[in-house]
Amino acid sequence: MTTWIILGGTSTIARAFARKAADRGEGVILAGRDADDLAATAADCAARGAPLGESIRLDARDPLTFGPIAERAGRISDEIGIAVFVGSMPSQEEIDSDPALIDGVVADNYSGPARLLHELAPLLEDRGAGTVIGVGSVAGDRGRIGNYVYGSSKSGFHAYLSGLRNRLGRSGVHVVTVKPGTVDTAMTWGMEKLPFLAPPEKIVQDIFRAADKKKDVIYTPLIWWPVMTVIRAIPERVFKKMSI
Amino acid sequence: MLWKTAELSGWGRALRGPAQLARPERASTLAALQSEVPAPAIGMRRSYGDAPLNSGGKAIDMTRLDRVLSFDADTGLLEVEAGARLGELVRIFAPKGWLPPVLPGTGLATVGGAIAMDVHGKNHHGAGTFGCHVRALSLMTPKGPKTVKEGSALFKATIGGLGQTGPIYSAKFQLLRTKGDVIVVTERRIEGWDAFISYLDASDATYTVGWIDATATGNALGRGILEEAETGGGLVPPAKRGKKVPVDAPDFTLSPPVVRAFNAAYWRRVPNAGRTVVKPIDDFFFPLDRIHDWNRLYGKTGFHQFQCVVPLAQAGALREILARIARSGLASPLAVLKRMGPGRAGYMSFPMEGYTLAVDFPNRSGAEALISELERDAAKAEGRIYLAKDALAAPETIRSMYPEHGDWLKAVRKADPGAAYETDMTRRLNLRGAE
Numbered sequence: 001m002t003t004w005i006i007l008g009g010t011s012t013i014a015r016a017f018a019r020k021a022a023d024r025g026e027g028v029i030l031a032g033r034d035a036d037d038l039a040a041t042a043a044d045c046a047a048r049g050a051p052l053g054e055s056i057r058l059d060a061r062d063p064l065t066f067g068p069i070a071e072r073a074g075r076i077s078d079e080i081g082i083a084v085f086v087g088s089m090p091s092q093e094e095i096d097s098d099p100a101l102i103d104g105v106v107a108d109n110y111s112g113p114a115r116l117l118h119e120l121a122p123l124l125e126d127r128g129a130g131t132v133i134g135v136g137s138v139a140g141d142r143g144r145i146g147n148y149v150y151g152s153s154k155s156g157f158h159a160y161l162s163g164l165r166n167r168l169g170r171s172g173v174h175v176v177t178v179k180p181g182t183v184d185t186a187m188t189w190g191m192e193k194l195p196f197l198a199p200p201e202k203i204v205q206d207i208f209r210a211a212d213k214k215k216d217v218i219y220t221p222l223i224w225w226p227v228m229t230v231i232r233a234i235p236e237r238v239f240k241k242m243s244i
Numbered sequence: 245m246l247w248k249t250a251e252l253s254g255w256g257r258a259l260r261g262p263a264q265l266a267r268p269e270r271a272s273t274l275a276a277l278q279s280e281v282p283a284p285a286i287g288m289r290r291s292y293g294d295a296p297l298n299s300g301g302k303a304i305d306m307t308r309l310d311r312v313l314s315f316d317a318d319t320g321l322l323e324v325e326a327g328a329r330l331g332e333l334v335r336i337f338a339p340k341g342w343l344p345p346v347l348p349g350t351g352l353a354t355v356g357g358a359i360a361m362d363v364h365g366k367n368h369h370g371a372g373t374f375g376c377h378v379r380a381l382s383l384m385t386p387k388g389p390k391t392v393k394e395g396s397a398l399f400k401a402t403i404g405g406l407g408q409t410g411p412i413y414s415a416k417f418q419l420l421r422t423k424g425d426v427i428v429v430t431e432r433r434i435e436g437w438d439a440f441i442s443y444l445d446a447s448d449a450t451y452t453v454g455w456i457d458a459t460a461t462g463n464a465l466g467r468g469i470l471e472e473a474e475t476g477g478g479l480v481p482p483a484k485r486g487k488k489v490p491v492d493a494p495d496f497t498l499s500p501p502v503v504r505a506f507n508a509a510y511w512r513r514v515p516n517a518g519r520t521v522v523k524p525i526d527d528f529f530f531p532l533d534r535i536h537d538w539n540r541l542y543g544k545t546g547f548h549q550f551q552c553v554v555p556l557a558q559a560g561a562l563r564e565i566l567a568r569i570a571r572s573g574l575a576s577p578l579a580v581l582k583r584m585g586p587g588r589a590g591y592m593s594f595p596m597e598g599y600t601l602a603v604d605f606p607n608r609s610g611a612e613a614l615i616s617e618l619e620r621d622a623a624k625a626e627g628r629i630y631l632a633k634d635a636l637a638a639p640e641t642i643r644s645m646y647p648e649h650g651d652w653l654k655a656v657r658k659a660d661p662g663a664a665y666e667t668d669m670t671r672r673l674n675l676r677g678a679e
Contacts, residue, residue, distance in 0.1 A: 012269060012308075037270045040325070044311035048336055186269045186308075190248040 002131065003027035003052055003078040005069065007113065008060075008086035010037045012185035013135065016200040017083055018045050020208060027052030027078065031069055033059055060086045060112030061104060070119045081211075082120060083133040084113045089150045089187055102149055109153035114160045121164065125171040131211050132168065132175040134161040138219065140179065141228045145243050165216060176210050177217040178203075181224040196223050246277075252303065255539055256292035257546030258607040259635050261299025261668060269308040271325075271389065271413060277304060278411070279386030282664035285411035287327060287354030291361060292549045293635030294668035295406060304411060306356055312336070313414060320419035321379065326356030326412040331530055338425035338525055343475065345377035345420050349580075351530040356412040361632040362404030362593040364584065365529070366451040366473070371420075372587020373595055375403035380416040383659075389413045401655030404590030406631065406670060409659040424477020427451070427528040432518040433511065437466025437563050444583040444599070450474050451528070453582050457507040458566065458575035458603050459500070465570055466563065468581065469514050473528055488536040492544040498606050500573040507577055532578075542606050547576065548635055550615050551602035553584055553595060554627035561625035562599050565618055569603055572614050578604040591652035594630045602633065612636055631669065639674040649675070 004021050006014050009030030018028045022045035029052065030038045038055035046053030056072055059065050073080055088108040095101045117132065124130045139147050140154030158177055165175035180203050182194040198221045206220035219225040234242070246266050253260040266283070268274040277283070283302035296303070310327035320342050324333070331351020333344050348363040357363075362375040371377070381402060382389035392399045402409045430449075434440045440454060449472035456468035496502065532538050539547070554562050569575050579602065586597040605611040615636050619629055628645040629637050643649055656676065663676055670676050 010270065015269075034270060034272065036272065040271070040311050040313055043313055047312035047315040186267070186273075189267055190246065 001026065001051075001078045002081040003029065003076045004081040004083055005029045005031060005073055005076075007031050007058055007069075007082065007084045007116065009041060009055065009058075010034050011085045011087070012187070013180070013183060013200045013203050014083070014085035015041050016204045017085070017207065018050075019048060020201075020204045021045070022048040022050035022053070024208075025049055025051065026081075028054070029072060029076075030055045031058035033057070058086070058116075060116075061107045063112075063115060066116045066119050069116065070123065073120055074123055080124060080127060080130040081133070082117065082124075082131070083135075083207075084117070085135050086113050087135070087154075089147075092145075092147055092149065095149050105149055106153045106156075109150065110156040110160070113157065117160075117164060121168065124168055124173045128172045130173045132161075132164065132173065133178060133207060133211060134164075134175065135178045135180065135207075136161070138179050138181050138224050138228050141232055142239070174211070174214050176207070176215060178207055178210065179217065179219050179224065179228070181219070181221060181227075196221060196227075247302070252286070252289065252297050252299075253546070254289055254291050254293050254296055254635070256548055256607070256635060257539055257542070257544075258548055259294045259297060259546075259668070261294075261297045263298050263300070264302045265305050266302070267305040267308055271309065271384070274304070274309065274384045274411065274413065275386060275388050278384050282410070282662070284407050284665045284667050285326070285356060286407075287357040288329065288352045290350050290353045290357060292633045293631075294672060295361070295631065297668035298666070299668050306354060306411065309413070310354070314416075320421065321416060322419050323380075323414060323416040324355050325414050326354060326359075328355045329353070330355065330358060331526060331533065334425075334526055334529070337419060338422060341422055341424070342419035343422040343525070344374075345418055346371055346374040347529045348374075349530065349532065351526055351533050355415055355417075359403055359412055359415055360405060360407045362588060362590045362595075363632065364587075364595055366453040366471075366582070368587060368595060369452065369583055369585040370450060372585060373404075373589050373593055374417075375589025375593065376587050377417045378403065378415055378589065379418060381412055382414045383410040384413040385410070397651065397655040398659060400590050401592075401652050401659070402590070404588070404593035405652065405656065406592065406667065406675070408656045408665050408670060408676065410665060422475040422477075422525075424475065425525045426476050427473050427523050427525050428476045428520060429471055429473040429523055429528055430518060430520045431514045432470045432472075433514045433516060434466075434468050434470050436464060437566070440466050440468060440470070440581060441559050441599070443470050444581070447472055447583075453580060455510075456566070456579045456581045456601070457511055458569050458579035459504045459507050459573065461567075461570045465567055466581075467511060468579075469511065471528075475525065476522070487534060489538055489540040491540065493541045495543055495606075495608070497541055497543070498576050503575065503577055510577065542576070542604075545607045547604055547606050548611055548615055549578075549602060549604050549633040550618050551600060551630040551633045552618070552622035552627045553598050553600040553630070554622065554625040555596060555598040558625040558627065559599055561621065561627075562601055565621045565625075566601060568617065568621065569614070572610065574605050574608075574611055574614055576604040576606060578602075591648035591655075592631070592646055594628060594632070596628060598627070600630075602630075631673075634669075637673065639672075639677075642673050642675070
């Protein structure tokens with residue numbers, strides 16, 4: 001039996017993930033900034049059958065909030081699961097007019113989660129079992145003119161997860177890198193014509209299947225695997241002139 | 245991004261209109277919307293007409309605010325956010341031995357919608373409406389959720405109140421005990437109108453509903469199938485798989501000869517002597533939810549549903565209404581007859597003790613004229629039209645049918661002085677206008 005610590009627990013996909021975990025009879029500890037919202041989701045999960053529904057404060061830009069999470073993880077007697085949904089995506093235009101926003105994007109999508117996972121890694125190694133799910137993005141596969149600051153932070157997170165998988169795999173802990181395409185969330189609501197827009201429940205279904213089957217890297221929905229294979233194969237001298 | 249342009253339509257798809265739509269996922273976002281741009285809240289848009297439309301304006305989609313906030317496993321008292329779907333609550337709680345107290349014909353309806361329309365179900369004769377089981381509710385204000393006291397004027401104006409007192413954020417209501425997640429249904433073939441009324445009067449089942457062949461005339465007028473049911477446990481429901489209507493169907497799908505043939509076969513499906521079958525609970529309550537987007541069977545012009553209730557003493561008038569429908573040949577196979585109890589919880593609630601008839605009509609020539617005749621018949625029989633289904637009624641008809649409209653209007657004006665929550669329906673029926 002797994003108890004999940006869900007980092008970025010107020011995100012749309014995280015909420016769907018927590019509910020699915022509850023349906024499976026697994027416990028959830030939701031970490032994020034909006035305490036009221038986390039409490040509502042925790043109660044929802046408990047009513048749906050989660051043996052544990054709790055919330056705890058996390059601010060990816062405030063490393064002082066990381067210690068208590070690691071401490072709480074240490075008191076989990078079940079197998080530990082860590083699922084990272086933390087992230088933010090200001091539009092490229094906003095970033096272009098205020099480059100200082102880059103620090104926050106990197107903290108939310110990469111350095112914050114990476115530092116927290118690093119604080120948790122010794123505990124996971126010590127337990128010799130467990131799962132880490134890191135949610136990246138297809139945007140991290142290639143820097144595009146429309147979204148490359150966000151993309152680069154996710155790209156850094158992908159590389160971190162790859163290394164963490166390499167490290168934790170030696171002690172029986174499995175790390176899954178999830179690369180979702182466009183998902184129907186609060187973040188994408190109102191954006192024009194998004195290709196292959198998927199409901200959060202579909203993403204979550206794919207994530208659990210990947211975790212259960214111990215897959216390393218997945219694209220979800222699967223259509224993004226061929227799409228990104230093509231996009232990654234485009235030579236840079238061609239790609240630099242494209243605006244996709 | 246907060247707003248998205250969308251074309252809204254009710255379940256009947258005959259009326260449509262563009263609106264700017266927000267879809268908050270957190271209570272704090274909904275609160276912020278109330279201070280910046282108060283707009284009517286909508287759910288899964290399972291009302292048939294223009295109740296969920298605000299053409300050229302804004303609306304708030306509540307479907308992502310759908311969490312269980314608290315559940316007391318000893319008493320069955322449940323508190324949920326308004327966007328929670330009733331069918332999902334059945335899925336979660338039936339295996340634990342609890343069932344929402346009232347279930348309308350679709351499990352996709354939200355709790356907020358069930359309150360705003362004060363919906364009824366197959367147990368109305370005993371259990372009353374959904375609103376009868378609501379112990380507390382909260383409306384969202386700019387400062388956060390505000391509890392509405394049970395029994396207050398605002399409470400009675402919110403239940404069945406078409407969202408005009410503001411967005412319902414959460415509700416606490418009593419679940420009913422069930423032995424399990426299956427239902428035992430007895431089906432009986434009914435030969436005609438008089439027999440149907442006597443069977444409905446005599447039924448002492450918890451859940452009772454009649455399917456009626458609205459195309460049968462002459463001696464067969466009013467023939468149908470009576471279903472009486474009780475919840476049960478200990479049986480494994482058969483596996484099932486949902487179907488979907490992928491495209492708008494062509495017009496002949498529900499043409500009169502096809503409907504007549506279908507109805508006759510559907511009626512004969514039940515053996516003469518009747519039968520008792522075990523069904524998964526949601527198959528009984530939500531038979532049509534198994535076919536996703538079944539409203540597309542009516543083609544792209546959509547359809548209307550006429551539903552009225554008349555007092556017990558006016559059963560004869562309802563027979564004449566059915567006869568008019570049967571003569572027209574315009575009905576679809578979806579037609580329901582039921583005896584209602586007196587239970588209702590809001591000023592603008594639909595039910596009264598009597599008989600209710602609901603019939604679907606493809607939106608083609610003749611349908612609108614027929615429906616307005618039926619409305620006149622219902623008014624003459626001291627009956628009432630159900631606003632969750634209505635798309636065509638005239639303001640004065642509705643006023644005459646809802647005697648507590650004045651009380652409702654007073655509470656609504658106090659709650660929403662700026663008329664921010666008006667919808668296409670309240671404008672069409674001039675519900676917010678002078679008394």
